[in-house]
Amino acid sequence: MEISIRHAEPSDVEDVHQIYSGINVIRWNTRAPYAPLEAHRRRLQPEDHKRKLAAVVDNKVVGYTELETLSGIRMRHVGRIVTMAVRDDMQGKGIGSALMRAHIDLADNYLQVIRFYLEVWSDNEAAIRLYKKFGFEVEGTHVWFGVRDGEFADALTMARIRPLTIA
Numbered sequence: 001m002e003i004s005i006r007h008a009e010p011s012d013v014e015d016v017h018q019i020y021s022g023i024n025v026i027r028w029n030t031r032a033p034y035a036p037l038e039a040h041r042r043r044l045q046p047e048d049h050k051r052k053l054a055a056v057v058d059n060k061v062v063g064y065t066e067l068e069t070l071s072g073i074r075m076r077h078v079g080r081i082v083t084m085a086v087r088d089d090m091q092g093k094g095i096g097s098a099l100m101r102a103h104i105d106l107a108d109n110y111l112q113v114i115r116f117y118l119e120v121w122s123d124n125e126a127a128i129r130l131y132k133k134f135g136f137e138v139e140g141t142h143v144w145f146g147v148r149d150g151e152f153a154d155a156l157t158m159a160r161i162r163p164l165t166i167a
Helices: 010-020 024-027 037-043 094-110 123-135
Strands: 004-007 050-057 060-069 078-086 115-122 137-150 150-163
Touching: 004 094, 010 037, 010 078, 024 060, 024 123, 024 137, 060 094, 078 094, 078 150, 094 115, 094 123, 115 123, 115 137, 123 150
Parallel strands: 078 115
Antiparallel strands: 004 050, 050 060, 060 078, 115 150, 137 150
């Protein structure tokens, strides 16, 4: 299976809507379920300080993610993964790793991101494994971060700090 990563386009709206409608994605995402197509249309509009990436297999977008760089003058070195999701039937096939490699490449080689962070449900073992594989470490726990399955659930903040090299 060949996975290509590219910038997500507004024309990807149907595929992105399908990704975020999957049962697994709904369960592990922090956004409200059953968002209308128009919400995904707005999400795909260009925004300063956000890189929106699509993972494509057989001409279909099967993964989507956003990297946001902070804009404050004292925080331009900070990046955040705002969202990352892989279509339910494509999970466990390397799509998340391909998206993470693209994020790391952008952060390290183009955006001057030194501190890269995200939030993840504390019991999302597959996602935590993925992030650790790319050098993210748990920094803390957000107790009662959000509601999932009718109950309050905790989330972790994980970060990757790129070592500085001084020439």
